[in-house]
Amino acid sequence: MKIEKIKELLMLGEGQNVEFKSNYRNLNVIGQVVCSFLNAQGGYIVCGVEDNGKLIGIDGSDAGVKVLEQGVQQGLSPKALVSVQVQEVEGKSLLVLEVPAGQDLPYAFRDVIYIRVGQYTRKADIETIRDMVLRKQVEPERWERRFSSADIEHDTDMDEIRSAVADIQNARRAFFRDAQKPFGVLEDLYVAKYGRLTNGGDVLFARNPATRLPQVRVRAACFTDDKASDTFRDMKSFEGPLVSVLEQVFDFIVRNTPTTVQFLKNRLKRQDESLYPADAIREGLVNAFAHRDYAGPSGGISVHIYPKRLEIWNSGSLPEGITPEGLIKGHLSVLRNPDIAHVLYLRGFMEKLGRGSVLILHACKERGLPYPVWTSDEKAGVRLTFFAPELAKEVTPEVAGEVGTRLALSQHQVEILRKCMTEKGILELMAVTGRRDRTKFRHQVLNPLMEAGLIAMLIPDKPTSSKQKYLLTPEGKNYLEILKK
Numbered sequence: 001m002k003i004e005k006i007k008e009l010l011m012l013g014e015g016q017n018v019e020f021k022s023n024y025r026n027l028n029v030i031g032q033v034v035c036s037f038l039n040a041q042g043g044y045i046v047c048g049v050e051d052n053g054k055l056i057g058i059d060g061s062d063a064g065v066k067v068l069e070q071g072v073q074q075g076l077s078p079k080a081l082v083s084v085q086v087q088e089v090e091g092k093s094l095l096v097l098e099v100p101a102g103q104d105l106p107y108a109f110r111d112v113i114y115i116r117v118g119q120y121t122r123k124a125d126i127e128t129i130r131d132m133v134l135r136k137q138v139e140p141e142r143w144e145r146r147f148s149s150a151d152i153e154h155d156t157d158m159d160e161i162r163s164a165v166a167d168i169q170n171a172r173r174a175f176f177r178d179a180q181k182p183f184g185v186l187e188d189l190y191v192a193k194y195g196r197l198t199n200g201g202d203v204l205f206a207r208n209p210a211t212r213l214p215q216v217r218v219r220a221a222c223f224t225d226d227k228a229s230d231t232f233r234d235m236k237s238f239e240g241p242l243v244s245v246l247e248q249v250f251d252f253i254v255r256n257t258p259t260t261v262q263f264l265k266n267r268l269k270r271q272d273e274s275l276y277p278a279d280a281i282r283e284g285l286v287n288a289f290a291h292r293d294y295a296g297p298s299g300g301i302s303v304h305i306y307p308k309r310l311e312i313w314n315s316g317s318l319p320e321g322i323t324p325e326g327l328i329k330g331h332l333s334v335l336r337n338p339d340i341a342h343v344l345y346l347r348g349f350m351e352k353l354g355r356g357s358v359l360i361l362h363a364c365k366e367r368g369l370p371y372p373v374w375t376s377d378e379k380a381g382v383r384l385t386f387f388a389p390e391l392a393k394e395v396t397p398e399v400a401g402e403v404g405t406r407l408a409l410s411q412h413q414v415e416i417l418r419k420c421m422t423e424k425g426i427l428e429l430m431a432v433t434g435r436r437d438r439t440k441f442r443h444q445v446l447n448p449l450m451e452a453g454l455i456a457m458l459i460p461d462k463p464t465s466s467k468q469k470y471l472l473t474p475e476g477k478n479y480l481e482i483l484k485k
Helices: 003-012 027-038 062-075 126-138 158-171 182-188 199-205 242-255 278-291 324-329 338-346 356-367 389-395 397-402 411-419 426-433 438-451 474-484
Strands: 018-021 043-047 083-089 092-099 112-117 120-123 218-223 232-238 259-263 270-274 301-306 309-314 373-377 381-387 455-457 469-472
Touching: 003 043, 003 083, 018 027, 027 043, 027 062, 027 092, 027 112, 027 120, 062 083, 062 092, 112 126, 158 182, 158 199, 158 242, 158 338, 199 242, 199 338, 218 242, 232 242, 242 278, 242 301, 242 338, 278 309, 278 338, 278 356, 278 381, 411 426, 411 438, 411 474, 426 438, 438 455, 469 474
Parallel strands: 018 043, 218 301
Antiparallel strands: 043 092, 083 092, 112 120, 218 232, 259 270, 301 309, 309 381, 373 381, 455 469
16 A cells, blocks of 8 residues: 555544554454454554554564464455555554455454444444345345356366465465365365355366356467557467466566666666566556456457557456546455455465555556556456557656657647646647547547557546546656656
8 A cells, every 4th residue: 555545544534444553463353343344335444553643653573464464364254355564654664454345245253243333343233234134135146156067076276276275375364274175275265165166266276267168268469560450479368277377478478578678877787677567567467367357258358469568458347436547546446356356365466455556557657667558448348558668758757868759749739738737628629729520539639649648538438428528647747848848
């Protein structure tokens, strides 16, 4: 979690979604609050802060934090993804637990159900529990929780289970009743029940789930030019257990992405780096695998590599309440596939709950690249686009002194950038150019500016909405500053 977000929580004080604790050693109390957040709309627990908001910090080791994390996971039923991290704020160490809104109500901690009432945690009364159970019966069961047609004895990949156990034990995020019993491990991870795999378990641990679920295949292609064509440099389709496929797709991207060479000051050795930050690419892939819509048979994940950009696409829109603009700031995570996400978290693939997008932005900024762009549409899916360094030199102030070739913008486009210092509609922007055809104006004038990361839509889910507004991005502001110089 970003320090700015923690400071914002401290300033807002305790409430429905925020709880302060002076220390973290009372596992029972922490677990009860986590449970209440899961049964509500999610929230944050900040340890090392007094009730009045005064920072006192925590006094504990990494081992103590791990004990808390394990204790919370063991006490919760059903299991849920809860992020635990330590952050330095004003010289004090604070422990922050980030809890998403649960999707498997009711949740219990040590066999007791807790709910949130205002800024307090209370035991749920019988009427509340009955209402939770009735609502759950009315709502359709999630796709990942439905039983798969896979044969748990013959279709399960035992090597993948052993690999998962090793990852989870190494991360020390959960304990198993018996790590030597593969099917017991699957039940502990909530991906198998009554001797049957769930769809989530099929995706994660079957040898080849694509034989039953063709939508889990991942297609990747490397194109020779920046326009989608029939000319490929490399193309491949990936099948198998989720984590194995994720790693193979990551390797495909690295293999088909050029390496840049730098000689840093005061160092004789050269530094070789992939065109795009490896951490950002891995985080983008993890988000696509964890949040995509698995239910549609025509859905999937695809990766397209072009000379000047990289696109990661997944089926399904962003979860309800999450927008591309919200991704830039980070958000309380809304999980479409909590069971799949939980296993990825336990294995160490999802370190920062709800902060993957922020990590991606930070990694690109550190490399001097333009900010990547997310687009989301219920039918078109979610697309994350990274831009190659050539564009970065045009819009990043850190390299302003090294800028050689400017972006090929027309004078009208530059005027539009200046106009978008404040929110502007398409008619106001068309007036700058004197154009009358909206479609051509979007394709020829606005789209290049958005592809370069200089302006952004405020309603990205509805690109042609009559209420659509456009606003200058940080890169756009930087570019205008470069032009002034």
